[in-house]
Amino acid sequence: MARRKMIYEGKAKILYEGPEPGTFVQYFKDDATAFNAQKKDVIDGKGVLNNRLSEFFMKGLTNIGIPTHFLKRLNMREQLIRSAEIVPLEVIVRNFAAGTMSNRLGIEEGTPLPRPIVEFSYKDDALGDPLVTEEYIIAFGWASQQDLDDIIALALRVNDFMSGVMYGVGIKLVDFKIEVGRVWDNDFMRLIIADEISPDSCRLWDMETGRKLDKDVFRRDLGNLADAYTEVARRLGVLPSNVTHTPKPTIIN
Structure with missing residues (x-):
């Protein structure tokens, strides 16, 4: 082979x-x-x-x-x-405060948010994937305003699906991140979900015990x-x- x-x-x-x-x-x-x-x-x-x-x-x-x-x-x-063609952004959807949001804003982890919040970070490990605003994204040409509107709509649809699936098996979807790519069908460009969706890219807590079932187990030395x-x-x-x-x-x- x-x-x-x-x-x-x-x-x-x-x-x-x-x-x-x-x-x-x-x-x-x-x-x-x-x-x-x-x-x-x-x-x-x-x-x-x-x-x-x-x-x-x-x-x-x-x-x-x-x-x-x-x-x-x-x-x-x-x-x-x-x-x-991967849009150089991590698209983060938060349903509950956790991780960097809790650290930035001093909100206790697990606090329900008033609505799902979509954040963007610039994909660059050397810079620590910094949080960026929509103004930055448009100004630097990483995505257009229409792209951003479509990305947010996609991310919220993914959140609806993922939240429902997880709720059905007793897991709280705290937050997750996705990547989005551009593909072309002839002259028509569309946005698709790329990379992966797994416990590596989500925060998942058991609804009854609060046990973490995601990469925070590794980050925080919480078990296997x-x-x-x-x-x-x-x-x-x-x-x-x-x-x-x-x-x-x-x-x-």
């Missing part, structure tokens, strides 16, 4: 050249990072879980008419995705990250319901 050409390696994923023009193969690594990669570890099975969980959410979004880059899962760690992600996958039906711990997950096909 010919060796595939690597296009890009990030903190949690690798992109390879796809089998057809306009496609990539996205490989999910077991690497865990926090604080812009100042804290690092390898969590056995994390990539397998995130591959399947991201597939679950991307398919769910597609089913309700939200376009994504996801085409199909290839194996336990890889997805075939559509190539897209694989256990937390396994619990999310089990509740969503991605893992068999009798699984309580699996560093090398047994996945339902």
